[in-house]
Amino acid sequence: VISAAGGAALVVTDVGYTRLQREWRGWLADRLDVPLVQVESEAVIPVGVVSGKQEYAARTIRPKIHRLWHDYLVPLDAHDLRKQTRDWEAGEDVSDPTRLLKTLPIDHSVPPGDEEGGENAAHDLLEDFITRKLDTYDTRRNDPTVDGSSRLSAHLHYGQISPLSAALAAREHGSPGADAFLEELIVRRELSFNLCTYNPHYDRYEGLPAWARATLAEHAGDRREYTYTRAELDAAQTHDPYWNAAQRQMTRTGRMHNYMRMYWGKKILEWTPTPQQAYTEMLWLNNRHEQDGRDPNSYASIGWVLGLHDRPWTRRPIFGTVRYMNAGGLKRKFDIDRYARQWAE
Structure with a gap:
């Protein structure tokens, strides 16, 4: 990342809520010769805007989020950022991901899952969820014997899809299922961001x-x-x-x-x-x-x-x-x- 920033005016990253993510961003900021800007893209509503303290439960954070979310549930200006990027050396040959994976110091006894990752797969999942599952999400999401959930969690975790994109698509579609989905995607998910931000022992x-x-x-x-x-x-x-x-x-x-x-x-x-x-x-x-x-x-x-x-x-x-x-x-x-x-x- 440091080598890729050569010639840049600034480096932009998302906000990291966990301890490790904050350490990564701190390490990077100390070594860059240009400003490092964090954009709160993992949350629909910035954590600090919602609350300045650890919230007790979903019932205490929900009204604070509901008062704000219509100000933040707005589409971003459409720009094709891919046209504005330039080629850079990754430092590693990424043409063979399987070979590269074998070189990493990770637990190789855990096999890969059976689902495809990446931005395209994430948006295909969202489209399938909106058109096929959202109408019944409020009644079927708690039944593990049916395919009733969005299955977007891992894609959200790795930044392969924006929660704002998912929220806007669900809101536009409507239905009681959309209300239940927005509760999970925004209220419950951002309650966990609140936990990691304000509780130093969130993982203990x-x-x-x-x-x-x-x-x-x-x-x-x-x-x-x-x-x-x-x-x-x-x-x-x-x-x-x-x-x-x-x-x-x-x-x-x-x-x-x-x-x-x-x-x-x-x-x-x-x-x-x-x-x-x-x-x-x-x-x-x-x-x-x-x-x-x-x-x-x-x-x-x-x-x-x-x-x-x-x-x-x-x-x-x-x-x-x-x-x-x-x-x-x-x-x-x-x-x-x-x-x-x-x-x-």
């Missing part, structure tokens, strides 16, 4: 709310009927066929249905000796396999399992007053046995 157990850590500590010594090692969890070797199916979906495709991810996390809390270890195992498994791992959404979702952005519920063993989930809830909401068959061994 210490970042959970005090009430959740207190109630989990009170029940940390409760008896666990089952306990599993990291290796057993990673290999989907538990007694629970529904949990195993969710884990297999993640390891085979690089994604897990969001509703199943909540159940998946709650069970890890039940099956590990301490809540601190449960958090560690969830984070390790998620970031190892999910295409959008290490994303603010990941940290918010894992934190939610242990009480983040939630409220106290009925007290139970192990969970204390943290929200509980069981297989009975899955059976009431959809055909969980069909899901288990889809991702059978």
Whole structure:
């Protein structure tokens, strides 16, 4: 990047919300001879404009976003930026991506997923979602046995599509499904940006709310009927066929249905000796396999399992007053046995 900036008047990047992204941008800014400008393109509404503090839950950030989003849900001026770019040396031969990938210091035991990445694939997914799924998104998105989600999360994570483009397309189409999609794309997603911006421990157990850590500590010594090692969890070797199916979906495709991810996390809390270890195992498994791992959404979702952005519920063993989930809830909401068959061994 530094060599490519030769002759440039400035370098523009998006805002990074996670610690690693901020470190990358800081490293780059220290080494450039020209200004580095950050543009908040991952959020529809800039985080600091919405709120100057960590928000307690979706219900506290939602009205703040709703007051602002019509000012920001506007199309950008259309420019073909490709005509304004110039060729530059990448420093690496990228003609053979598979060969280049083998040279990187990454965990090569994790296989590639079965979906295509890139800008074109992202926009094809969005078009398919808008025309075929959006009308029923509000009723079908929580059923993992049907293809009812947008599947845009990884593309958003890697900047292959703009959330503004997706939001405008959904709003133009209309329908109750569009309202539900905008809630996920803007309110819930930007709640996770708020978390990473204002909570320095967003990716650690210490970042959970005090009430959740207190109630989990009170029940940390409760008896666990089952306990599993990291290796057993990673290999989907538990007694629970529904949990195993969710884990297999993640390891085979690089994604897990969001509703199943909540159940998946709650069970890890039940099956590990301490809540601190449960958090560690969830984070390790998620970031190892999910295409959008290490994303603010990941940290918010894992934190939610242990009480983040939630409220106290009925007290139970192990969970204390943290929200509980069981297989009975899955059976009431959809055909969980069909899901288990889809991702059978």
